[in-house]
Amino acid sequence: MGLLTPDGGLVFWMAIAFGIVFLILAKFGFPAILKTVEKRAQVIDESLETAKKTEARLAHVTQESAEIIADAEKQKLQIIAEAQQQGEQLIAEAKRTANLEHERIVAQAMAEVEAKQKTMQEQTRSEVATISIAIAEKLLRQNLTDKVSQTELAQRLYKEMKQS
Amino acid sequence: MRRIVTLLLLATVLMAPFTVNAKEAAADTASSDLNFKEIVLEHIGDSYWWHIVTTKSGKEIVVHLPVIVRSKSTGGHCFSSSHIMHGAEYQGFSIAVDGKHKGKIVEKQPDGTLVKPLDISITKTALGLMFNALVVIIIIMIPSLWYRRHTKLEDTPHGFAGIIEWLIVSILDGVIKPCVGPHYRKFAPFLLTLFFFIFISNILGLIPLFPAGANVTGNIAITFVLALAAFIAINIFGTKEHYKSIFWPDVPIFLKAPLPIMQIIEFMGMLTKPFALMVRLFANIMAGHSIILIITCIIFATVKSGAAVNTTMTGISLFLMVFMNILELLVAFIQAYVFTMLTSLFIGFAQGEEEGTKPKRTKKIITNNLKN
Numbered sequence: 001m002g003l004l005t006p007d008g009g010l011v012f013w014m015a016i017a018f019g020i021v022f023l024i025l026a027k028f029g030f031p032a033i034l035k036t037v038e039k040r041a042q043v044i045d046e047s048l049e050t051a052k053k054t055e056a057r058l059a060h061v062t063q064e065s066a067e068i069i070a071d072a073e074k075q076k077l078q079i080i081a082e083a084q085q086q087g088e089q090l091i092a093e094a095k096r097t098a099n100l101e102h103e104r105i106v107a108q109a110m111a112e113v114e115a116k117q118k119t120m121q122e123q124t125r126s127e128v129a130t131i132s133i134a135i136a137e138k139l140l141r142q143n144l145t146d147k148v149s150q151t152e153l154a155q156r157l158y159k160e161m162k163q164s
Numbered sequence: 165m166r167r168i169v170t171l172l173l174l175a176t177v178l179m180a181p182f183t184v185n186a187k188e189a190a191a192d193t194a195s196s197d198l199n200f201k202e203i204v205l206e207h208i209g210d211s212y213w214w215h216i217v218t219t220k221s222g223k224e225i226v227v228h229l230p231v232i233v234r235s236k237s238t239g240g241h242c243f244s245s246s247h248i249m250h251g252a253e254y255q256g257f258s259i260a261v262d263g264k265h266k267g268k269i270v271e272k273q274p275d276g277t278l279v280k281p282l283d284i285s286i287t288k289t290a291l292g293l294m295f296n297a298l299v300v301i302i303i304i305m306i307p308s309l310w311y312r313r314h315t316k317l318e319d320t321p322h323g324f325a326g327i328i329e330w331l332i333v334s335i336l337d338g339v340i341k342p343c344v345g346p347h348y349r350k351f352a353p354f355l356l357t358l359f360f361f362i363f364i365s366n367i368l369g370l371i372p373l374f375p376a377g378a379n380v381t382g383n384i385a386i387t388f389v390l391a392l393a394a395f396i397a398i399n400i401f402g403t404k405e406h407y408k409s410i411f412w413p414d415v416p417i418f419l420k421a422p423l424p425i426m427q428i429i430e431f432m433g434m435l436t437k438p439f440a441l442m443v444r445l446f447a448n449i450m451a452g453h454s455i456i457l458i459i460t461c462i463i464f465a466t467v468k469s470g471a472a473v474n475t476t477m478t479g480i481s482l483f484l485m486v487f488m489n490i491l492e493l494l495v496a497f498i499q500a501y502v503f504t505m506l507t508s509l510f511i512g513f514a515q516g517e518e519e520g521t522k523p524k525r526t527k528k529i530i531t532n533n534l535k536n
Binding site: 018 | 208284312349361384385393
């Protein structure tokens with residue numbers, strides 16, 4: 001039947017038409033489209049990859065910053081504790097030094113007082129001696145007879161000495 | 165896209181009765197009895213002129229096409245088909261009324277016998293084919309030129325270029341890449357040309373308006389060339405493994421040694437693959453056109469049965485026509501898709517890979533496509 005046998009003329013025209021269509025499209029049509037589409041797909045793939053990487057890096061950075069913050073917090077606490085300790089130490093040291101100084105000053109004062117006392121005593125002693133000697137001198141010079149007048153004299157002399 | 169499809173559909177439905185009406189009128193003037201078989205065959209077959217419409221007064225509007233023949237005895241001839249219409253004879257050439265070359269141009273020899281000359285006339289199908297080819301080129305060159313103008317990757321095509329790009333990419337990613345395998349890039353232009361040629365021809369075949377509407381892909385000569393192109397693409401680029409699997413397949417020795425049983429089977433397989441492609445496309449499209457025409461003919465067949473029956477049948481026929489046209493739109497895509505997919509698969513097989521992976525991969529591709 002005519003319907004089922006390929007007609008030669010039509011095969012000829014079809015071969016030419018299809019050949020021309022194929023040549024034109026394969027040379028000028030599809031490559032331009034395919035090239036751009038593939039390039040675009042590649043760019044999209046690359047962008048996705050970059051986005052993924054950036055995301056990973058961002059997560060990493062967030063983690064890092066959290067770590068840094070935690071570290072800083074720890075350091076802060078440590079520093080505060082250290083400072084406290086140091087302060088306490090300083091206060092204790094100061095107290096100790098103050099105590100020592102105090103003791104030293106007190107000791108020095110005591111020593112001075114003692115020394116002064118000693119010199120005073122010496123002085124008094126020598127003065128008393130001198131006075132006694134003077135009194136004795138005067139008593140001896142006047143040659144007093146009675147005991148009353150002697151005592152009177154002694155008292156007067158003492159008064160005089162006191163006044164002088 | 166939907167709007168375009170709707171428009172096409174509308175045009176198809178609206179125009180289908182007119183075309184047949186014209187033919188009916190023509191048949192009416194010739195003989196009072198309608199010959200529906202002739203009407204259908206006239207449409208799905210080929211002819212030397214393009215009958216567009218017959219007016220009510222019986223005046224035919226016909227596009228006369230050039231007849232190009234080369235006779236062994238009288239040499240080359242080229243004349244308008246208007247000279248040989250209605251059985252006329254011109255320069256010894258006429259259209260055979262019956263016999264082996266019925267419907268074709270034959271030359272009357274001096275001894276009275278009719279001999280078929282070498283005939284490369286631009287027939288209705290050939291003209292439709294050229295028109296389709298032009299449409300395919302335009303449809304692909306528009307986005308292609310768009311891409312030439314827009315070299316920046318940030319630019320994305322919109323509108324028509326966008327649709328075509330979407331279609332190209334979906335065929336490329338859904339069919340060509342998975343079926344052909346790693347060397348798909350070399351075959352992509354051919355397979356895409358194949359797809360678009362078949363798809364556009366199928367769609368244009370559904371539009372009954374000159375110069376579209378010729379039954380191009382429903383003609384076996386057309387599908388023959390397409391299948392031949394597929395055959396060439398499959399086998400020319402076939403690898404050593406491909407040919408080894410045909411001429412020295414991996415089977416027990418008695419199946420191939422004294423009698424080349426497997427070789428014959430494999431070689432037949434090599435031929436049946438494109439043959440199946442040829443027949444599948446041809447039969448699908450031809451059957452679709454036939455069914456639409458037959459359904460349209462119902463209207464005219466029931467005229468004599470009275471107004472009531474005729475009106476009812478017209479309604480039913482219109483409904484069926486709309487249904488069939490929608491179905492044919494689907495078939496137009498499916499057949500182009502299947503042709504491209506099978507060609508891609510055969511090319512992929514001929515690209516030579518380990519035997520074991522073949523069935524698995526095919527199955528995977530088919531399930532993937534079914535999912536899509």
